[in-house]
Amino acid sequence: MSLSGNAIVAGIIGWPINHSRSPLIHGHWLQKYGIDGTYVPFAVHPDNAVDAIRSLPKIGIAGINVTVPHKVTAFNVVDVRDAASEAIGAVNTIVVQSDGSLHGSNTDAPGLLAHLQVSAPDWKPKAAPAVILGAGGSARAAVHALLEAGVPEIRIINRTKSKAENLASNFGEHIKVVNWSDRASSLAECGLLVNTTSLGMKGQQPLEMPLDDLPKTAVVYDIVYVPLETNLLATARARGNKVVDGLGMLLHQATPGFHAWFGVNPTVDEALRKVILDDLK
């Protein structure tokens, strides 16, 4: 669709940026809602990230998403941060305010939770502990989301234990660190298993995670979405567990930014999933 002189401009910064699916997501919504606006991928070298973010209000950009490796830089540059970004230590969405100040948020946590609640409506967050594999940025988002939802205990399991301990010390008493070698037995009595590591992703090593101790009522969530059905999800599905794939988180994390920049609260539906799935083929 062609743009007028009033067109709203938003986008995403990253380095590299060509693998990002965000332009497809936002482009789909812009077209769907007939909005006079655009969403641009900006390849920003790390040396230029601070200047690029600070220049947003100067050239009238409504805001941006921030992806690897700029999320911590964005966290440090913005003027105001929401509670999720404070807890996670990273900003993935910036909204330029009318006074030119920069509002930073982290929509990975609400995106993860929204997708989980839509996909597994019977999951009861307060009923049982959760297990999270990994201790990187995605794990932090998952921990924040699950604590917000009221999960009573979160068992963090990471190959590098010191990173799990560091995460636990940031998030407090509800977090228990479990050794990577004890990951299978940690599943006893848990209501949710979330993989936030890159294991099982196309081109990466497989995730070895025996599920024998996992209650059949537990939900299994893999944030990996290439392939959409990872071995973890296939194994869980075969034994009767409810499974949630990682694509929905990618789609749901995009909604708050779109709403803030373009003024429409977009829906995450099958048509949008198909756009991204076709692109992943």
Ligand code: ATR
């Ligand atoms: P993200 O921001 O997506 O969380 P990240 O911060 O790079 O990405 O974290 C990747 C996670 O995958 C980490 O928990 C990492 O474990 P380490 O902290 O030990 O590096 C985990 N991971 C990656 N490769 C792994 C492997 N071969 N075995 C076990 N864990 C692995």
